[in-house]
Amino acid sequence: MLYQVDREFKNQTIRIPVRVFGSARMVARAYHPRRQYTVYFDTAPIINGSDTFIIKIPKMPSAVLIDIYNERNGNVDNDGTFAIGKVTSAPIRQSFAISKIMNPNVESFAEFSDEFAELAGGLSAQNSVYISPDGKFRIDYKDTIRDEKGNELKTPARINAKSGLIEISKKYYRTFTVPGRKAINWHEFSHIWLNKNPADEIEADKNAIMIYLGTGNPTIEAYNVFLRVFNNTPSNINRKRYDELNNFIKNFNSIVNKQIKNQ
DSSP states (O other), X not given: OEEEEEOSSSSEEEEEEEEEEEEEEEEEEEEXXXXXXXXXXXXXXXXXXXXXXXEEESSOOSEEEEEEEETTTOSOSSOTTEEEOOOEEEEOOOXXXXXXXXXXXXXXXXXXXXXXXXXXXXXXXXXXXXEOTTSSOEEXXXXXXXXXXXXXXXXXXXXXXXXXXXXXXXXXXXXSOHHHHHHHHHHHHHHHHTOSSTTOHHHHHHHHHHHHHHTTOOHHHHHHHHHHHHHHSOOHHHHHHHHHHHHHHHTHHHHHHHHHHHO
């Protein structure tokens, strides 16, 4: 079933109640009506009875299309295995605003990162260079990222510790949702501009998630993108990163509240 939801709020939460007659894996996918490879939400949980899809889209476009269907039956009309309730919208409740973070680089990168994540599906790669309006940040958008010997790497992105230049692989990045791309961008940014230890992957994960969730992005897409990255390059460190990340996300609200009290 296909739904169109129009923008009512700059940062919009869309709630879609679903009632399944029995049990089914239900697909929910929200995407831009005109831009290819511009997906805002993509999940497929098993629902027993009733549940609600909560789709958060910071910087909501004028409208999004949402597909909801029983995976077993495919995306067909008049599927009697489930029913959709009233679709509603509300403003996203953000834990904090980017402008409140006392680091001028964060606000500058946020605008650049968000725009790149939104448009990346249609942008040219082939070693194209994208620079932030203030000239502080640069992304080299490549078809793939390669090492010094020309071997293709499985990483979707990396940052040069000396120059701060970010390389992004379109091969992987294009397949991520828009919020997933933002999470990856913030991870790379954190290595240089937020980490106490620039080489610490777990510290970069946590700094990225703090900004990503704090500014109203969907939790499920953070899990999805990092799991894809970790599964693509399985290792003991990536298993540890997932455990740390999972614990951080689950305790996010209490971590934020503690930081606010200590300010």
